[in-house]
Amino acid sequence: MSENGHTTNGAVKLTRKDFTSDQEVRWCPGCGDYSILAQVQRLMPELGIPKEKIVFISGIGCSSRFPYYMNTYGFHTIHGRAPAIASGVKIANPDLQVWVVTGDGDALSIGGNHFMHALRRNFDLKILLFNNRIYGLTKGQYSPTSEFGKINKSAPMGVIDQPINPLYLAFASRATFVARSIDIDPKHLSATLERAAAHKGSAFVEIYQNCNIFNDGAFKGFSEREVREDRVIQIEHGKPLIFGKDKNKGIRLNGLKPEVVTIGENGITESDLLMHDEYSTDPLLGFILGRMEFPEFPVPMGVFRSIERPSYENLLTEQVDRAVANKGAGDLEKLLHSGETWVIGDDGEQTNGHH
Amino acid sequence: MSDLELESPSTHLPPEEVETVTIRFAGDSGDGMQVTGSQFTATSAIIGNDISTLPDFPAEIRAPAGSLPGVSGYQLNFSSRDIRTPGDEPNVLVAMNPAALKTNIKDLEPGGILVVNTDEFVAGNLKKAGYATNPLEDGSLAGYRLFKVAITSNTLKALEGSGLPHKQVERCKNFYSLGLMYWLYDRPMEQTIKWIDEKFAVRSKEIAEANKVALKAGFNFADTTELFTSHYHVAKAKIKPGKYRNIMGNEATALGFIAASHVAGRPLFYGSYPITPASDILHELSKHKNFGVRTFQAEDEIAAVGAAIGASYAGQIGITGTSGPGVALKSEFINLAVMTELPLVIINVQRGGPSTGLPTKTEQADLLQCMYGRNGESPVAIVAPATPGDCFNMAIEAVRIATKYMVPTFFLSDGYLANGSEPWEIPAIADLPKISINFRTETEGFFPYSRDEETLSRPWAIPGTPGLEHRIGGIEKQHITGNVNYDPDNHDFMCRLRAEKVERIANDIPPLEVFGQATGKVLVLGWGGTHGAITTAVEQMQEQGHAVSSAHLRYLNPFPKNLGEVLKGFETVIIPELNLGQLSVMVRAKYLVDAVSFTQVKGKPFKVSTLVNKIKEYL
Ligand SMILES: Cc1ncc(C[n+]2csc(CCOP(=O)(O)OP(=O)(O)O)c2C)c(N)n1
Ligand code: SF4
Ligand SMILES: [Mg+2]
Numbered sequence: 001m002s003e004n005g006h007t008t009n010g011a012v013k014l015t016r017k018d019f020t021s022d023q024e025v026r027w028c029p030g031c032g033d034y035s036i037l038a039q040v041q042r043l044m045p046e047l048g049i050p051k052e053k054i055v056f057i058s059g060i061g062c063s064s065r066f067p068y069y070m071n072t073y074g075f076h077t078i079h080g081r082a083p084a085i086a087s088g089v090k091i092a093n094p095d096l097q098v099w100v101v102t103g104d105g106d107a108l109s110i111g112g113n114h115f116m117h118a119l120r121r122n123f124d125l126k127i128l129l130f131n132n133r134i135y136g137l138t139k140g141q142y143s144p145t146s147e148f149g150k151i152n153k154s155a156p157m158g159v160i161d162q163p164i165n166p167l168y169l170a171f172a173s174r175a176t177f178v179a180r181s182i183d184i185d186p187k188h189l190s191a192t193l194e195r196a197a198a199h200k201g202s203a204f205v206e207i208y209q210n211c212n213i214f215n216d217g218a219f220k221g222f223s224e225r226e227v228r229e230d231r232v233i234q235i236e237h238g239k240p241l242i243f244g245k246d247k248n249k250g251i252r253l254n255g256l257k258p259e260v261v262t263i264g265e266n267g268i269t270e271s272d273l274l275m276h277d278e279y280s281t282d283p284l285l286g287f288i289l290g291r292m293e294f295p296e297f298p299v300p301m302g303v304f305r306s307i308e309r310p311s312y313e314n315l316l317t318e319q320v321d322r323a324v325a326n327k328g329a330g331d332l333e334k335l336l337h338s339g340e341t342w343v344i345g346d347d348g349e350q351t352n353g354h355h
Numbered sequence: 356m357s358d359l360e361l362e363s364p365s366t367h368l369p370p371e372e373v374e375t376v377t378i379r380f381a382g383d384s385g386d387g388m389q390v391t392g393s394q395f396t397a398t399s400a401i402i403g404n405d406i407s408t409l410p411d412f413p414a415e416i417r418a419p420a421g422s423l424p425g426v427s428g429y430q431l432n433f434s435s436r437d438i439r440t441p442g443d444e445p446n447v448l449v450a451m452n453p454a455a456l457k458t459n460i461k462d463l464e465p466g467g468i469l470v471v472n473t474d475e476f477v478a479g480n481l482k483k484a485g486y487a488t489n490p491l492e493d494g495s496l497a498g499y500r501l502f503k504v505a506i507t508s509n510t511l512k513a514l515e516g517s518g519l520p521h522k523q524v525e526r527c528k529n530f531y532s533l534g535l536m537y538w539l540y541d542r543p544m545e546q547t548i549k550w551i552d553e554k555f556a557v558r559s560k561e562i563a564e565a566n567k568v569a570l571k572a573g574f575n576f577a578d579t580t581e582l583f584t585s586h587y588h589v590a591k592a593k594i595k596p597g598k599y600r601n602i603m604g605n606e607a608t609a610l611g612f613i614a615a616s617h618v619a620g621r622p623l624f625y626g627s628y629p630i631t632p633a634s635d636i637l638h639e640l641s642k643h644k645n646f647g648v649r650t651f652q653a654e655d656e657i658a659a660v661g662a663a664i665g666a667s668y669a670g671q672i673g674i675t676g677t678s679g680p681g682v683a684l685k686s687e688f689i690n691l692a693v694m695t696e697l698p699l700v701i702i703n704v705q706r707g708g709p710s711t712g713l714p715t716k717t718e719q720a721d722l723l724q725c726m727y728g729r730n731g732e733s734p735v736a737i738v739a740p741a742t743p744g745d746c747f748n749m750a751i752e753a754v755r756i757a758t759k760y761m762v763p764t765f766f767l768s769d770g771y772l773a774n775g776s777e778p779w780e781i782p783a784i785a786d787l788p789k790i791s792i793n794f795r796t797e798t799e800g801f802f803p804y805s806r807d808e809e810t811l812s813r814p815w816a817i818p819g820t821p822g823l824e825h826r827i828g829g830i831e832k833q834h835i836t837g838n839v840n841y842d843p844d845n846h847d848f849m850c851r852l853r854a855e856k857v858e859r860i861a862n863d864i865p866p867l868e869v870f871g872q873a874t875g876k877v878l879v880l881g882w883g884g885t886h887g888a889i890t891t892a893v894e895q896m897q898e899q900g901h902a903v904s905s906a907h908l909r910y911l912n913p914f915p916k917n918l919g920e921v922l923k924g925f926e927t928v929i930i931p932e933l934n935l936g937q938l939s940v941m942v943r944a945k946y947l948v949d950a951v952s953f954t955q956v957k958g959k960p961f962k963v964s965t966l967v968n969k970i971k972e973y974l
């Protein structure tokens with residue numbers, strides 16, 4: 001980029017403001033969604049993609065209001081079904097960069113099926129799941145990620161459903177990019193979003209998001225500044241799993257089970273620790289990391305997996321191209337006249353056998 | 356001499372002339388009756404008869420062999436005159452086993468020709484079909500001309516030494532029975548021989564050969580044994596000059612949408628989830644990727660329509676196809692397309708309902724579902740083809756309306772049209788309707804919900820267009836700006852505007868044509884797949900000098916503008932439908948006419964005679 005605000009190819013360098021729509025943001029003051037919106041708007045100009053080529057597609061929920069606030073193309077669809085619309089958009093125009101914004105209820109309850117299938121097909125979509133472990137828009141019922149036993153509006157005696165682990169679902173669906181971040185860590189969030197944007201294929205990012213009205217402090221136990229370093233583990237490719245204020249704690253594998261160990265105790269060194277490998281195509285590492293839940297374990301944040309696989313829309317486009325190469329571009333005249341045909345002449349006489 | 360041989364392959368007996376014949380082939384689902392029937396159809400069409408067909412599939416893929424639920428049938432009507440139905444009662448029934456006899460004999464005309472495969476009439480099969488005694492011996496078939504042929508063993512004999520496994524040889528018996536029927540109705544075998552060669556060439560030359568031998572063996576058996584004592588000739592029908600092919604409704608539907616995409620100059624997107632009787636549209640379209648067709652087999656019907664809306668939003672021709680149960684699942688997304696005013700075509704190939712209902716049988720009971728089966732005020736356009744070939748025309752119409760008016764449009768077909776076939780005059784591409792698609796690109800004065808003065812449609816502004824970035828969604832839109840808006844007056848206005856937009860389509864569709872006099876005693880008003888039966892019945896009444904006319908609606912929402920006028924011309928309006936009176940509800944509500952609703956929901960098309968009897972009550 002040059003200094004006069006123009007990119008080297010002459011296009012005008014856009015700013016965050018260019019991506020901000022004229023609509024008033026209507027989330028509750030203090031909602032974690034604000035921070036996510038800010039990071040996304042900040043990231044957009046960095047991508048170097050003209051804004052007409054960017055589409056935000058959402059379902060229904062507080063989180064799904066997101067597209068109204070982005071000055072790009074946007075589609076606020078129906079509850080749980082954003083991935084379906086996004087799939088059609090990508091097939092019709094693979095050039096567009098498509099972001100899906102969804103909530104824990106939207107993606108994992110009503111839309112669980114579409115979520116899973118979008119990931120397994122590896123459409124080139126950036127899927128941001130705002131996980132506040134509650135139904136915000138409908139005012140506080142439990143969601144599929146709500147903790148077992150949690151008291152809330154629709155479960156006054158406590159939730160008796162086991163929560164879904166969205167990462168498990170992503171790995172089971174063979175997602176090619178899986179990451180987790182949190183609203184209150186803008187730097188981490190921004191870096192994670194950037195990675196997702198750069199990924200070719202379905203990029204799934206679970207974002208812990210505080211709903212200060214109906215589920216305030218859901219992530220406080222590990223996310224508050226004072227405790228974060230001891231209770232959150234930043235996973236990085238090619239590095240051992242180390243955490244803690246003093247950087248002396250780590251994760252070691254005991255058989256297939258992760259366990260927390262202290263470096264320097266009982267002869268444990270860095271080389272005993274589990275190494276993170278984003279490129280592992282084996283889902284095992286993902287499941288091991290994914291099962292690390294607070295308070296038993298520090299909560300992993302970062303990119304769990306980033307592997308390459310052709311996207312659905314590219315495979316389909318490739319089939320279309322191959323069909324044209326093999327059979328020639330479709331000839332409607334020929335198609336209509338295919339199979340056995342016959343001609344009735346003006347005299348009523350018939351001739352057969354034309355193909 | 357050689358000429359004569361070509362014209363009439365049998366030499367022993369001169370054939371008797373007959374005008375119209377209805378044959379039904381019935382056997383176990385594994386017996387290949389659909390192939391037999393469709394081969395007879397193809398040959399009859401090519402030698403110049405008019406034809407109309409009705410396959411009848413069992414709901415189970417392979418019910419136990421020899422059982423009643425496993426019976427599969429194929430009826431076809433062929434004629435030297437213009438025909439429009441597969442025939443009320445078969446004149447000939449070919450029953451390959453006792454179960455096929457049991458389920459079909461009640462339909463055979465009195466004195467009709469009955470050909471049975473005696474080899475299958477053994478104790479076990481008789482029991483499975485629920486026969487206490489063997490009907491071939493107990494005199495219960497005395498009212499028919501019964502021809503007993505050992506079809507299985509004759510086929511085995513003809514193929515002795517073929518080297519193929521026993522099971523494979525036995526499978527050729529359907530071609531043997533086809534051969535018998537070709538002799539009986541004086542048909543040439545060339546077309547089928549060619550078809551066998553093409554069909555089996557890749558898989559196995561031996562099987563192709565065996566099927567050809569079986570076909571000829573059946574033919575020769577009838578010829579040399581003079582089994583039937585006489586045989587028949589059905590002359591060429593007088594058909595409008597032109598180039599023809601035989602076409603099934605689902606095939607015509609697929610071709611129609613490809614043609615629509617061609618005239619619109621935009622690629623076709625088809626999102627679907629397999630369901631009988633719509634799946635063949637998905638199969639057909641998936642073969643034509645070289646036309647730029649993208650087919651997407653989604654995880655369910657909801658995703659299928661969602662993806663189609665997504666494709667439309669991004670500028671392709673978005674279509675989704677299903678049957679009634681799938682439409683139920685799609686309804687929320689259809690409303691999203693109503694609200695966001697995006698073009699969308701929803702194919703509903705109706706089958707028997709409610710719930711899973713009669714999946715392989717026909718019915719017309721989804722009209723009100725398509726019309727009203729969604730929350731809120733949800734106007735959509737509805738078109739319905741009248742014949743298998745008409746599926747082609749109405750597919751193009753559906754795309755034309757959906758894209759011009761930015762509105763979801765139903766294409767309401769049914770199982771009878773989908774699987775039925777008829778000779779189809781291949782249209783010239785230059786004569787196809789024009790569909791002009793103009794994406795909005797002008798940024799000056801752009802508002803996502805501004806209106807075309809004539810059509811009231813909003814601009815189609817697709818992602819990727821610089822300067823037109825905007826947001827749409829399912830929340831009520833402010834007039835013009837398209838911003839989220841909860842104002843009561845705006846909502847009232849927008850509901851009326853969306854309804855008015857659909858009403859205006861009436862300015863853009865052909866008026867309803869009346870078959871017969873414009874005034875008279877009785878008007879028979881129909882829609883969809885009942886066209887053939889209604890027209891035939893009305894024609895018969897007219898030939899007898901009665902003041903009966905018919906009219907067939909191919910546009911169900913909005914109705915053609917002259918429908919009210921047409922109704923006024925008659926003392927009685929009869930509305931026959933394969934439901935419990937759904938078009939009647941709409942017509943009565945809109946025009947306040949005391950129409951007679953005449954209905955049947957048996958999973959079968961109307962018989963012409965049933966309609967004739969009903970009409971007579973009002974003369
Ligand atoms: C078909 C349908 N069912 C139910 C609703 C009501 N509804 C809207 S949002 C929502 C839950 C949203 O929860 P989540 O996805 O977690 O989003 P959040 O509001 O928490 O961001 C529900 C049940 C709806 N809009 N549509
Ligand atoms: S209800 Fe919760 S999630 Fe929704 S806007 Fe308010 S704080 Fe945010
Ligand atoms: Mg939520």
